[in-house]
Amino acid sequence: MFELSQDHEDFRQVVRDFAEKEVAPHIAKWDAASHFPADLVPKMGDLGLFGLVVPEEYGGAGDAGDFTSLCVAIEELGRVDQSIGITLSAGVGLGINPILTYGNEEQKQRFLPDLVSGRALAGFGLTEPEAGSDAAATRTRAVREGDEWVINGAKAFITNSGTDITSVVTVTARTGTNADGSPQISAIMVPAGTPGFVVEPAYHKLGWHVSDTHGLTFEGCRVPAENLLGAEGEGFKQFLKTLDDGRIAISALAVGCAQACLELATGYAKTRTAFGRPIGVNQGVSFQLADLAVMVEGARLLTYKAAWLKDELHAGKRSVKEVKQAAAIAKLYSTEAAVTATRTATQVFGGNGFMEEFPVARFYRDAKILEIGEGTSEVQRMLIARGLGLPA
Amino acid sequence: MNIVVCVKYVPDAQAERTFNASDNTTDRENVDGLLSELDEYAVEEALKIVEAGEGEVTVLTVGPDQAADAIKKALQMGADKGVHVNDAAIHGSDAVATSLVLAEAIKKLGDVDLVITGMASTDGTMGVVPTMLAERLGLPAVTFASELTVDGGAGGTATIRRDGDASTQTITATLPALVSVTDQINEPRYPSFKGIMAAKKKPVETWALSDLGVDASQVGLDAAWTKVSSFDARPPRTQGEIVNDEGDGGSKLAAFLSERKFV
Numbered sequence: 279m280f281e282l283s284q285d286h287e288d289f290r291q292v293v294r295d296f297a298e299k300e301v302a303p304h305i306a307k308w309d310a311a312s313h314f315p316a317d318l319v320p321k322m323g324d325l326g327l328f329g330l331v332v333p334e335e336y337g338g339a340g341d342a343g344d345f346t347s348l349c350v351a352i353e354e355l356g357r358v359d360q361s362i363g364i365t366l367s368a369g370v371g372l373g374i375n376p377i378l379t380y381g382n383e384e385q386k387q388r389f390l391p392d393l394v395s396g397r398a399l400a401g402f403g404l405t406e407p408e409a410g411s412d413a414a415a416t417r418t419r420a421v422r423e424g425d426e427w428v429i430n431g432a433k434a435f436i437t438n439s440g441t442d443i444t445s446v447v448t449v450t451a452r453t454g455t456n457a458d459g460s461p462q463i464s465a466i467m468v469p470a471g472t473p474g475f476v477v478e479p480a481y482h483k484l485g486w487h488v489s490d491t492h493g494l495t496f497e498g499c500r501v502p503a504e505n506l507l508g509a510e511g512e513g514f515k516q517f518l519k520t521l522d523d524g525r526i527a528i529s530a531l532a533v534g535c536a537q538a539c540l541e542l543a544t545g546y547a548k549t550r551t552a553f554g555r556p557i558g559v560n561q562g563v564s565f566q567l568a569d570l571a572v573m574v575e576g577a578r579l580l581t582y583k584a585a586w587l588k589d590e591l592h593a594g595k596r597s598v599k600e601v602k603q604a605a606a607i608a609k610l611y612s613t614e615a616a617v618t619a620t621r622t623a624t625q626v627f628g629g630n631g632f633m634e635e636f637p638v639a640r641f642y643r644d645a646k647i648l649e650i651g652e653g654t655s656e657v658q659r660m661l662i663a664r665g666l667g668l669p670a
Numbered sequence: 671m672n673i674v675v676c677v678k679y680v681p682d683a684q685a686e687r688t689f690n691a692s693d694n695t696t697d698r699e700n701v702d703g704l705l706s707e708l709d710e711y712a713v714e715e716a717l718k719i720v721e722a723g724e725g726e727v728t729v730l731t732v733g734p735d736q737a738a739d740a741i742k743k744a745l746q747m748g749a750d751k752g753v754h755v756n757d758a759a760i761h762g763s764d765a766v767a768t769s770l771v772l773a774e775a776i777k778k779l780g781d782v783d784l785v786i787t788g789m790a791s792t793d794g795t796m797g798v799v800p801t802m803l804a805e806r807l808g809l810p811a812v813t814f815a816s817e818l819t820v821d822g823g824a825g826g827t828a829t830i831r832r833d834g835d836a837s838t839q840t841i842t843a844t845l846p847a848l849v850s851v852t853d854q855i856n857e858p859r860y861p862s863f864k865g866i867m868a869a870k871k872k873p874v875e876t877w878a879l880s881d882l883g884v885d886a887s888q889v890g891l892d893a894a895w896t897k898v899s900s901f902d903a904r905p906p907r908t909q910g911e912i913v914n915d916e917g918d919g920g921s922k923l924a925a926f927l928s929e930r931k932f933v
Contacts, residue, residue, distance in 0.1 A: 285866060288746070292861050326863030342867040 280586035286350050293351045296325060297358035305359045305488065309640055312480065314490040316442045318362070319369075323396020327351050327366055332378060336390035345523075345592070346585040349530035353581075356534025360644035361488030363534055367527040368437040368489075369393070373400030375523060376448050376465065380508030380516055385467065389446055401439035403449035403468075403494055404517050407432055414514070418496065420451035420466055425503045427451075427466050429474070429496040440477040440492040444470045447494065450513045463513035467505040474499030485643035522602050524652040525609040526588060529581040532609075532616035532648045535641055536574045539616075539623035542638050543567060546627055557626070566622050573619065577612035584608040603665040610658035613648035620645040671725030671822045673716045673784045676772055676803070677709040677744055679737035680793040687793070693891060694898035695762045696793060698734060705740040708788035710747070710858035711851050716786050717748045718856065719820050726750045728779060732760060732771045738874070745869035746861035752874035753779065759879055762891025765794070769802035771889060774882035776807060784828060785848040789814055800850035810843035813850040820845075 282290075300321060308315055322328065330348040332338025339347075348370060356363030374393050377385060377400065392398035409415035418431025429451055439447050446469050454462040468475050478493035508516055544567055547558030557563050584604040590596040620642040624631030631638050649655045664670055681687045681701040688697045705713075716727045729744040731737050732755045741752035755775050763771070776782055785807070790797035804811030815830035826845040831838060833854065843849075861869070879886060887893060913922050927933045 285870070288742075288861075288866050289863060292746070292866065296860050324862060325860055330863060339863050339867070343863060347863065 280583055282346070282350070282582065286347060289347055290350045290354055292325065293327070293354040294357070296321075297355050297362070301355070301358045301362050305362075306634070306637075306640075309359075309361070309487045310634070312487045314365075314441055314488060315362075319365070319399060319441075319443060320396040322366060323394065325351075328370055328374065328396055329394040331370065332374060332390065332394050336378070336386060337394040344589045345526070346582060346589055349526060349581060349585045352527055352530040353534040353537070353578075356531040357538045358534075359488065360531060360535055360641065360648075361486045363531045364437065364486060364489050365399075367524070367531055368401070369399050371524045371527050372402035372520065373438060376402060376507060376516060376520055377446075377467070379519070380465065380512070384504070385507065389467075392445060398443050398445035399438040399441055399490075400445060401436045401447040402517075402520065403433035403436045403439065403447050405434050405436070407434045407493075414461060414463075416450055416452055416461060416463055418449060418451040420453050420464065422453070422503065423500075426500045427453075427503060427505065429466065429468065429499040429501070431496050433494040433496075435481070436492055436494055438490050439494055440480065441490045444490075446470060447475075448507055449494070449496070450517060453510055453513075456511070462511040464510050465507040465513040465516055466501060467507055468496070468499060468501055469505075472499055472501055484646060485640070486647055487643075521652055522598075522605055523588070525605040525658075526581065526584045528648060528652045529577070529584065529605070529608040529612040532612035532645075533574065533578045533581050535616040535645055535648065536570070536577055536612070536619035539619035539638060539641055540567070540570050540574050542636075542641075543570070543623040543626040546630075550628075563626055566626070570619055570622050573615040577608075577615045580604075580608040580611050599665070603662065606653075606658045606661040606665070609652065610655055610662065613645075614655060616648050617645045671720065671723060671783050671820070672728070672779075672781055673719060673725060673786060674728045674730050674776055674779060674782050675709070675712045675716045675744065675749065676785065676787045676799075677713065677729055677731050677740050678706045678788075678791045678793075679703050679731060679733045679740035680706045680791055683707075683792050688903075689898065689901050693762060694901060695891065698736060703736055703739065705743040706788060706792045708790060708792055708853060709740075709744075710788075711853055711855050712786045712788045713744045713747050713749060714856045714858040715818055715849075715851050716784075717859075719784075719818075719822075723822055725783075725822070728753060730772065730775055730779075731755070732763075732768055732775070734761070741874055742869060743861065745872045745874070746865045747859055748861075748865055749872075751872055754874060754876045755878075755882065756876055757879040757886075759886035759890050762894060763889045764894035764896055765796055765798050765802060766895055767889040767893055769799050769806055771879070771882065771884060772799070772803050773806035774884050775877065776803075778877070778882060783822065783826065783845050784820065785809065785846070787848070787850045789850050789852045797850075800848060804848040807848065810847045811850075812841050812843045812847060815849050815851045816854040818849055818851065818855065 329338030330343040334340035352363050352367050377389050393400055420427045420429045446467050448465050448467050450463050450465050452461045453464040456462050474497045476495040481491050547563050550557050587596050587601045587604050591601045623638040624642050627638050630636050681703050685701045690697050720727050727749040728751050729741055729749040730753045731740050755771055787800045801811045812830045814832050816833045817831035819829045821827045827842050828847045829842040
């Protein structure tokens with residue numbers, strides 16, 4: 279059965295230490311200003327956070343690293359702040375992974391060393407204003423003209439796409455039509471600063487204020503033909519696989535959120551007094567915290583089981599189907615637990631929970647997107663039902 | 671350049687620290703411990719020196735079983751090997767005895783060019799062990815360094831900057847020497863994932879007093895020059911003094927700060 283090794287626990291301690299010293303003291307200010315701390319990213323790179331699933335030749339941890347370690351890092355960053363957790367999760371899962379998995383050697387050499395060291399970030403442009411999980415509805419088009427692709431269209435909600443250190447965004451686009459009439463989708467890398475690649479102003483979001491999220495517009499944007507990532511027409515398969523990985527990472531982020539809420543609310547219930555005694559003596563409070571502890575434990579076990587299965591899959595010991603099902607189950611449960619945890623925590627904090635001085639207010643705003651991003655809860659239920667063999 | 675960094679495993683300052691009721695020594699059983707944060711600066715400084723040139727960093731600690739964690743952290747940061755002096759007879763040792771054990775361990779290590787320590791531990795905060803250690807080893811002690819420059823060539827030197835209240839001193843000593851460093855000297859690194867993995871393969875030797883030729887009667891609680899006779903929990907913080915401004919609020923404030931040497 280699976281368990282976290284001493285190495286994983288040692289690494290957890292380092293990331294926790296890092297998050298508490300480098301993130302916690304600044305996060306309220308960054309959040310209020312919707313400031314993306316680009317200076318923090320190379321420090322995360324120095325810890326090795328971006329290279330945990332990357333071979334050594336590109337600066338990664340090689341065989342010593344695994345996906346479970348990445349989940350540990352995401353959980354621990356997410357325990358202090360969700361925006362920083364998603365910056366890592368998206369930086370690896372959406373920025374590095376597609377290039378690592380589908381790129382040719384020249385593309386990998388060109389982009390990966392800077393991405394792994396945290397000197398650069400990459401984004402993945404899949405979602406469009408009118409195409410989310412229904413990715414076949416992609417409208418962005420890329421047309422081959424000579425030895426260039428000419429891209430026109432728009433992408434929405436693209437993480438890490440507009441930071442000062444963003445080097446490239448991989449975008450999916452229609453490059454033709456298959457024999458059955460369905461659109462042929464391909465993935466193309468668009469370096470930051472390419473003429474016709476317009477980064478729209480940052481969104482005004484309910485939460486994740488510190489995370490960098492933009493809409494992107496492509497107006498006759500030309501990139502060299504060799505920027506095609508993987509084979510032409512493979513884009514659909516590529517991003518489905520990318521999203522499967524991302525679900526487990528989001529689940530780890532949700533565990534960090536729920537864990538933080540449990541710790542904060544428990545601490546508050548011990549010290550805040552009402553009617554002359556700590557509010558935690560009241561079962562109306564203590565039972566909610568007990569239920570929260572159970573949820574956190576369940577979410578963590580489901581998450582790390584899915585991560586373990588993914589590492590086993592990497593070693594050829596598991597089927598893709600098994601991992602996909604575990605990923606959907608973990609994502610669904612953990613993200614809903616996180617939202618519940620933020621609701622409970624703010625309730626325990628009473629009026630203070632509504633005040634931005636207290637981190638639970640930030641977690642409350644940040645949690646909702648967990649049930650939406652990388653496939654909504656409804657999409658997860660659909661996938662799980664399909665995994666049960668129910669008719670699609 | 672062979673550098674020895676002396677480190678201490680201390681109770682976490684964030685935790686509720688206390689003493690053993692039986693012998694009034696630091697309670698290490700019920701409080702989580704860690705590498706003294708002030709020693710991280712010493713480890714970092716040693717790593718910087720070796721990375722800029724060549725050599726080896728040995729991290730040395732005296733402490734119970736759990737003190738191995740302090741060595742582990744230093745190895746994760748990048749030190750090359752560890753020495754753990756662990757002997758039940760050491761329990762309750764004071765600074766004098768600790769400096770004796772450290773000195774004998776460094777002598778046993780032999781060819782050492784530079785000994786680096788933190789400015790003090792975060793638990794005892796006495797800050798006397800570095801000087802005692804230098805005296806026992808017959809080395810120049812250049813302490814409280816806010817900057818360290820090492821010239822490791824033949825007849826090498828260690829030059830430090832020491833920041834005082836009224837002046838800044840630049841002091842040079844010939845190697846081998848002992849240097850204690852302050853928390854102003856650098857920004858200690860976090861162990862990287864690779865560092866954590868690499869640390870598992872690094873050698874750590876465990877020595878007993880008998881390996882160092884130190885007799886048990888020279889150390890421990892009975893040999894200590896000082897003893898904790900009693901202890902009480904710190905009383906809860908009292909409300910501060912409220913000064914009503916009757917036209918002299920500014921001067922009262924200035925006097926308060928001046929008295930405590932803030933201004």
